[in-house]
Amino acid sequence: MKTSSKRRSLLSSTAMTGSLFLSLLLLLSSLSPVAPTPVRSSLSISFEHHDNDELEQFLKDAHSSYPSLTRLYNIGYSEKGVALYVLEITDNPGVHEPGEPEFKYIGNMHGNEVTGRETLLYLIQYLLNNYGLDDEITSLINETRIHILPTLNPDGYSKAREGTYSGVKGRYNANGVDINRNFPDRFHDNQIDRTSETKAIMRWLEEYPFVLSANFHNGALVANYPYDNSRSGSSVSTPSPDNDIFRQISLAYSKAHSTMYLGEPCPGDNYGFTDGITNGAAWYSVKGGMQDYNYVTSNCFEITIEQGCYKYPYASALSGIWDDNKSAMLSFMKQVHVGVKGFVTDTDCNPIANASIAVSGRDHNITTACDGDYWRLLVPGNYKLTVTADGYVPVTKEVTVFSNSPATVINFTLSSLEATPTQTSSSYYFELISSSETLTSSQMSSIQATPSLKDTPTHLTSSPSPSSTKRNTCTYIPHATNCGTWENTLPYGSSRHLIASIIATVVAVILAVVIVMVVIAMGVSAYKRKCRCKGFIQVPVDDNGMEKGAESVGLHKVVRLGTDSGNESSEMEHEDTQLFAINKA
Known part of the structure; x- marks a missing residue:
């Protein structure tokens, strides 16, 4: 049959509308908040030792080359006033994105143990230069907030000398203090003066909800996990309540290393390490160590990685050392995404900060961060998690962690123990407030006091643990939002995402208007015919x-x-x- 002029017109109008709709839909998708695509730069660093000035300049160059992926800040100063610079690498620097875990690497804690310092610079170069080119690296940066502190002891480093196999010259800070014996200890009363470097780390842990960390040393080739200290102070295995996950993340490093997993001893030593990992206290007991302090007083799981037998190898060895450690460093970073994660909110969708999360049969609790988000590292298996917070009814859920899979997402909604006025027109966005910042009077008045968890009934939690007293210093700022799915909430405070969202909204309105106009035009045309x-x-x-x-x-x-x-x-x-x-x- 012949096709009528009406049908031809109808088909033409429909095709035009569909084409227009598809084009605008694609445009709308392209404007949705996505990871930034930085201007293609090429950061370069040589395989040689870099003094403190060169290290600082490299970090500044990294930030200037990739401003959309980095933030350069310092956590304090050494005893001699050298800035302790940290380079943050993520797709939205300067912002804690709710639901995104925070990771840190620390190098050069002992000034004469230097390979961690250099490999961290190479890691920075590798991550930034491969963003947008390598899917694995791009995903890691998009989904993790990475903090890298290449040197914790720049004063000691300036005293050390290249080519040193062992010895202590440059090990200590400017005051002759071993920083890795200067932290509060869980077994022994070591109420000593804290050095500037130690205080900087302690403040850093309070200000960021770190999930996983490693600090680099030299003098052996092994991944060392908590506990580092035994009650007696002697060399005896002292496993933590999370011994299984510490072994897993340590193996993630040793097995990805070229030779660490072989467990071979350094020249002159008569012992090795099975699979290249060891319980710290089983090797030798360390009082006042940094990795135990991380685990006991914060949510952060930290291990100590000995990168090689030479403490200060010649520069000619650095290329090979980087090749040996590159895959291992990346493998360890990915461990921040295992276990269980989610959000804890009240029935009005307000995040609950500092809620305690207990794993049945495991004497180590963690707490929620300021946005109500949490991350609990766990090995594959079935678990029972109980969340408690002052003023709320506890909630228990069962969860399964799967092998070779991202963290299982499980959210908790807590009901108030008694009817109290709630703010329903907005939810609370919590910002971390540094203890060193001066708060305005309005900020001070808005700080929400969080009652101590020590008053929580004992039958609702695991056995008392030092970790149950962890605290995040938070203040809240009301912002309009609804409950939704917290995992998909846009990062608050991101001007880039805000602009993209506004543009997307405008385009959506224009699209709706165009569709209505086309439909009206088609109706008028059909009416006339x-x-x-x-x-x-x-x-x-x-x-x-x-x-x-x-x-x-x-x-x-x-x-x-x-x-x-x-x-x-x-x-x-x-x-x-x-x-x-x-x-x-």
């Missing part, structure tokens, strides 16, 4: 235009309501329907 068919209905007809059973749906005629079928005056053809117009104007 179709002889004012208001008041007509279609009924089935046979080949001769006579009415037939409703089961024949191929042919129809148009009948004015209230008339009979004898007034047909003309017919219009169409591919699968015949329309008979009545009383054509």
Whole structure:
């Protein structure tokens, strides 16, 4: 059959509308908040030792080359006033994105143990230069907030000398203090003066919700996990409540290293380490160590990685050392995404900070961060998690952690123990407030006091643990939002995402207007062509235009309501329907 002019017009209008809709939809998708694509730069660093000035300049160059992926800040100063610079690497620097874990690497804690310092610089170069080119690196940066502190002891480093196999020259800070014996200890009363470097780390842990960390040393080739200290102070295995996950993350490093997993001893030593890992206290007991302090007083799981037998190897060895450690460093970073993660909120979707999360049978609790988000590193298996917070009814859920899979997401909603006024028009966005910052009077008045968890009934939590007293210093700022799925909430405070969201909204409005206009135009066109068919209905007809059973749906005629079928005056053809117009104007 012939195609009527009406049908051709209809098909043309429909095609135009579909094409326009598809084009605008693609444009809308392209404007959605996504990871930034930085201007392609090429950061370069040589395989040689870099003094403190060169290290600082490299970090500044890294930030200037990749400003959309980095933030350079310092956590304090050494005893001699050298800034302790940290380079943050993520797709949204300067912002804690709710649900995104925070990771840190620390190098050069002992000034004369230097390979960690250099490999961290190479890692920075590798991550930034491969962003957007390597899917694995791009995903790691997009999904993790990475903090890298290449040197914790720049004063000691300036005293050390290249080519040193062992010895202590440069090990200590400017005051002659071993920083890795200067932290509060869980077994022994070591109320000693804390050095500037130690205080900087302690503040850093309070200000960021770190999940996983490692600090680099030299003098052996092994991944060393808590506990580092035994109660007796002697060399005896002292496993933590999370011994299984510490072994897993340590193996993630040793097995990805070129030789560490072999467990071979350094020249002159008569012992090795099975699979290249060891419990710290089983090797030798360390009082006042940094890795135990991380685990006991914060949510952060930290291990100590000895990168090689030479403490200060010649520069000619650095390329090989980087090759040996590159995959291991990346493998360890990925461990921040195992276990269980989620959010804890009240029934009005307000995040609950400092809620305690206990794993049944495991004497180590963690607490939620300021956005109510949490990350609990666990090995594959079945667990029972209980969340408690002052003023709320505890909630227990069962969860399964799967092998070779990202962290299982499980969220908790807590109900208030008693009816209290709640703010329903907005939820709370919590910002971390550094203890060193001066708060305005309005900020001070808005700080939400969080009652101590020590008053939580003992039957609701695991056995008392030092970790149960962890605290994040938070203040809240109301912002309009609804409950939704917290995992998909846009990062708060991101001007880039805000602008993209505004543009997307404007485009959506324009799209709606265009569609309405096209539909109206099509209606007007059809009205003009179709002889004012208001008041007509279609009924089935046979080949001769006579009415037939409703089961024949191929042919129809148009009948004015209230008339009979004898007034047909003309017919219009169409591919699968015949329309008979009545009383054509």
